[in-house]
Amino acid sequence: xxxxxxxxxxxxxxxxxxxxxxxxxxxxxxxxxxxxxxxxxxxxxxxxxxxxxxxxxxxxxxxxxxxxxxxxxxxxxxxxxxxxxxxxxxxxxxxxxxxxxxxxxxxxxxxxxxxxxxxxxxxxxxxxxxxxxxxxxxxxxxxxxxxxxxxxxxxxxxxxxxxxxxxxxxxxxxxxxxxxxxxxxxxxxxxxxxxxxxxxxxxxxxxxxxxxxxxxxxxxxxxxxxxxxxxxxxxxxxxxxxxxxxxxxxxxxxxxxxxxxxxxxxxxxxxxxxxxxxxxxxxxxxxxxxxxxxxxxxxxxxxxxxxxxxxxxxxxxxxxxxxxxxxxx
Amino acid sequence: xxxxxxxxxxxxxxxxxxxxxxxxxxxxxxxxxxxxxxxxxxxxxxxxxxxxxxxxxxxxxxxxxxxxxxxxxxxxxxxxxxxxxxxxxxxxxxxxxxxxxxxxxxxxxxxxxxxxxxxxxxxxxxxxxxxxxxxxxxxxxxxxxxxxxxxxxxxxxxxxxxxxxxxxxxxxxxxxxxxxxxxxxxxxxxxxxxxxxxxxxxxxxxxxxxxxxxxxxxxxxxxxxxxxxxxxxxxxxxxxxxxxxxxxxxxxxxxxxxxxxxxxxxxxxxxxxxxxxxxxxxxxxxxxxxxxxxxxxxxxxxxxxxxxxxxxxxx
Numbered sequence: 001x002x003x004x005x006x007x008x009x010x011x012x013x014x015x016x017x018x019x020x021x022x023x024x025x026x027x028x029x030x031x032x033x034x035x036x037x038x039x040x041x042x043x044x045x046x047x048x049x050x051x052x053x054x055x056x057x058x059x060x061x062x063x064x065x066x067x068x069x070x071x072x073x074x075x076x077x078x079x080x081x082x083x084x085x086x087x088x089x090x091x092x093x094x095x096x097x098x099x100x101x102x103x104x105x106x107x108x109x110x111x112x113x114x115x116x117x118x119x120x121x122x123x124x125x126x127x128x129x130x131x132x133x134x135x136x137x138x139x140x141x142x143x144x145x146x147x148x149x150x151x152x153x154x155x156x157x158x159x160x161x162x163x164x165x166x167x168x169x170x171x172x173x174x175x176x177x178x179x180x181x182x183x184x185x186x187x188x189x190x191x192x193x194x195x196x197x198x199x200x201x202x203x204x205x206x207x208x209x210x211x212x213x214x215x216x217x218x219x220x221x222x223x224x225x226x227x228x229x230x231x232x233x234x235x236x237x238x239x240x241x242x243x244x245x246x247x248x249x250x251x252x253x254x255x256x257x258x259x260x261x262x263x264x265x266x267x268x269x270x271x272x273x274x275x276x277x278x279x280x281x282x283x284x285x286x287x288x289x290x291x292x293x294x295x296x297x298x299x300x301x302x303x304x305x306x307x308x309x310x311x312x313x314x315x316x317x318x319x320x321x322x323x324x325x326x327x328x329x
Numbered sequence: 330x331x332x333x334x335x336x337x338x339x340x341x342x343x344x345x346x347x348x349x350x351x352x353x354x355x356x357x358x359x360x361x362x363x364x365x366x367x368x369x370x371x372x373x374x375x376x377x378x379x380x381x382x383x384x385x386x387x388x389x390x391x392x393x394x395x396x397x398x399x400x401x402x403x404x405x406x407x408x409x410x411x412x413x414x415x416x417x418x419x420x421x422x423x424x425x426x427x428x429x430x431x432x433x434x435x436x437x438x439x440x441x442x443x444x445x446x447x448x449x450x451x452x453x454x455x456x457x458x459x460x461x462x463x464x465x466x467x468x469x470x471x472x473x474x475x476x477x478x479x480x481x482x483x484x485x486x487x488x489x490x491x492x493x494x495x496x497x498x499x500x501x502x503x504x505x506x507x508x509x510x511x512x513x514x515x516x517x518x519x520x521x522x523x524x525x526x527x528x529x530x531x532x533x534x535x536x537x538x539x540x541x542x543x544x545x546x547x548x549x550x551x552x553x554x555x556x557x558x559x560x561x562x563x564x565x566x567x568x569x570x571x572x573x574x575x576x577x578x579x580x581x582x583x584x585x586x587x588x589x590x591x592x593x594x595x596x597x598x599x600x601x602x603x604x605x606x607x608x609x610x611x612x613x614x615x616x617x618x619x620x621x622x623x624x625x626x627x628x629x630x631x632x633x634x635x636x637x638x639x640x641x642x643x644x
Binding site for chain 2: 081083127131132133134136137138140141142143144145146147148149150151152255256259262263266302304305306307308309310311312314315318319322323326
C-alpha cells in the first residue's frame with residue numbers, strides 16, 4: 001500500500017487562487033465536472049431532465065445518503081470504516097417511526113434516532129479504540145447484530161399510519177425541500193468544522209499518522225470514540241430524512257445502503273487509507289449517484305443496467321483519482 | 330511467539346466449536362446426525378470456497394468485496410450461455426467460469442497496475458459486476474437444467490455430498506500451499522510488510538494479481554455449484570456472501586491487516602458459523618436471532634484472541 005499522506009491542506013503557496021483550489025479540491029472538482037457534464041448531455045437528449053420537479057426528486061430523494069456520508073467520511077478520514085451503518089439506519093428508522101405512531105411528541109421521535117445512533121456507535125467506538133478490535137471486524141459483527149435484531153423484533157412488519165407532522169422530508173421551507181436544506185447546511189457546517197477547529201483537524205492527523213498525532217498530544221482513543229459518536233448522530237439525522245420520505249417505513253435494512261454510503265465518501269475523495277478528503281466531496285458524490293440514476297431513466301436506459309453504469313462510473317472516477325495523484329507526485 | 334499465538338487462536342476456536350456442537354446436540358435430536366451434518370457441509374461449500382481464497386487475499390493485507398457479485402454474474406452467464414446462446418451446458422459453465430476468473434483478474438489489474446486500494450477497487454467492481462449480472466439477466470431466471478447437472482449440487486458421491494469433496498480437496502491443497510510453499514510464505518511476507526517484501530525481491534505484484542484472479546475463480550466455481558444446488562439462476566445470487574466469507578476468515582484468526590492466518594482457522598470458523606446457524610434453527614431459534622449471535626461471536630472471538638495475544642506477547 002502507498003504511504004499515508006496527511007495533506008491537511010492550507011499550504012502557503014504563491015500560485016493563484018484557482019490553482020490552489022485545483023490542488024486542494026481535485027477530486028471534488030472531478031466529481032463536480034462529472035455532474036455538470038451529465039446534466040448537459042442528458043438535458044440535450046431530454047430537456048425535461050432539468051425540470052424543477054425532477055431536480056427536486058434527484059436532490060431531495062437522496063439527501064439522506066449525503067448526510068450519512070458526512071459521518072462516514074469522518075470515520076474513514078480517521079482511518080476506520082463502518083459497514084454497519086445501513087443496518088443502523090434501518091434500526092433507527094423503525095425506532096423513530098414506532099415512537100411517532102405510538103403517540104410520543106414528534107420532536108422526540110426525531111431526537112431519538114440521533115441519540116440512539118450516538119449511543120450505539122459510541123459503543124462500537126469503544127470496542128475499536130480501547131479493545132483494539134479492527135473497525136471492519138467490529139462493524140461487521142454490529143451489522144449482523146443490528147440486522148438480526150431488527151428483523152426478530154419487527155418480524156418484517158411495515159410501520160404505517162405515520163402522523164403527518166412527522167414527515168419532515170416532505171416539507172418545504174421557503175419553497176425549498178427540507179432534505180435539501182438539511183444536506184446543504186450539514187455539509188457546510190461539517191466542512192467548516194473539519195477545516196477550522198482543532199478537533200476537526202485532529203481527525204486528519206489521526207488518520208494520516210497515528211504516531212505523530214499521539215506525539216503532538218492528541219487523545220487518539222477518546223477522539224476515535226467521539227468520531228464514531230458523531231457518525232452515529234449523522235446516521236440519526238439521515239434516518240429522519242429516510243424514514244419520513246414515504247408514508248410507510250419498511251422495517252428491513254435497505255439493501256447495500258452501507259456500500260452506497262461508503263462509496264459516496266470514497267468517490268468524493270476520502271482516501272480509504274485515512275488522512276485526506278472532505279465532506280463536500282462526499283455530498284457531491286451522493287448527488288452524482290442520484291443524477292446518474294435519474295439520467296438513465298430520462299435517456300431510456302433499462303433500469304436493470306443502472307448498477308452497471310454506476311459501477312463503471314465509480315471505477316472511472318477511482319482510476320482518474322489515481323492518475324491525478326500520480327501526476328501530482 | 331507468533332506461531333504460539335496462532336496455535337492459541339485456533340485451539341480456542343476449536344474448543345468453541347466443540348462446545349457449540351455439544352450444546353446444540355443436546356438442544357435437538359436432529360442436529361448431531363450424520364445426514365444433517367453432511368447436509369450442512371453441502372450448504373457450506375459455496376461460502377467455503379470463497380472464504381479459502383479470501384484467506385489468502387486477506388493474509389496479504391487485501392480484501393475482495395466483489396466475490397458475491399462475481400458469483401451472481403457467473404450464475405447468470407451459465408444460464409444465458411446455455412439457454413440463450415445454446416452452448417452445451419459443460420461448455421457454458423466453463424465459459425462462465427472463465428469470465429468470472431477474468432473478472433477477478435480485472436480486480437487484480439486495477440489493484441496492482443493502477444495502485445487502487447483493494448477495498449475501493451473491489452467496492453467499485455462489486456457494483457459493476459452485479460450491475461452486469463442484472464443488466465444481462467433483465468430479471469429473468471433460467472431453469473430446467475438436465476438431470477446430470479444436479480450431481481454437482483444435490484447428489485452424493487460415496488455417501489458424501491459431491492461439492493463437499495471439492496471443498497475438502499481445496500481446503501487441504503490450499504492449507505499446504507499457504508503453510509509449506511515459498512509462494513505461501515510470500516503471501517505472509519506481503520501482508521507483514523509489503524515494502525520490505527518488494528525490496529527482498531519478492532514478486533509482490535504478480536502474487537497479488539494471481540490471488541485476486543484465484544479469488545474470482547473460486548467465486549465462479551462456487552457459482553456453478555450454487556446453480557446446481559438450487560436449480561435456477563438469479564442475478565441477486567450470492568449478494569452479501571462476501572461478508573459471510575470475511576466473517577469466517579476473520580473468525581478463523583486471519584488478521585485483517587495481513588501477515589497472519591491459516592486455512593485451517595478459516596475452515597473451523599466456517600464450521601462454527603454453519604453449526605450455529607443450523608443448530609439454533611433446529612432448536613427453534615429464528616434465523617434472525619442466529620444472525621445476531623454470529624455477529625456477537627465474531628466480536629467476542631476477536632476480543633478474546635486479542636486479550637490472550639496481548640498477555641502472551643507482553644514478555
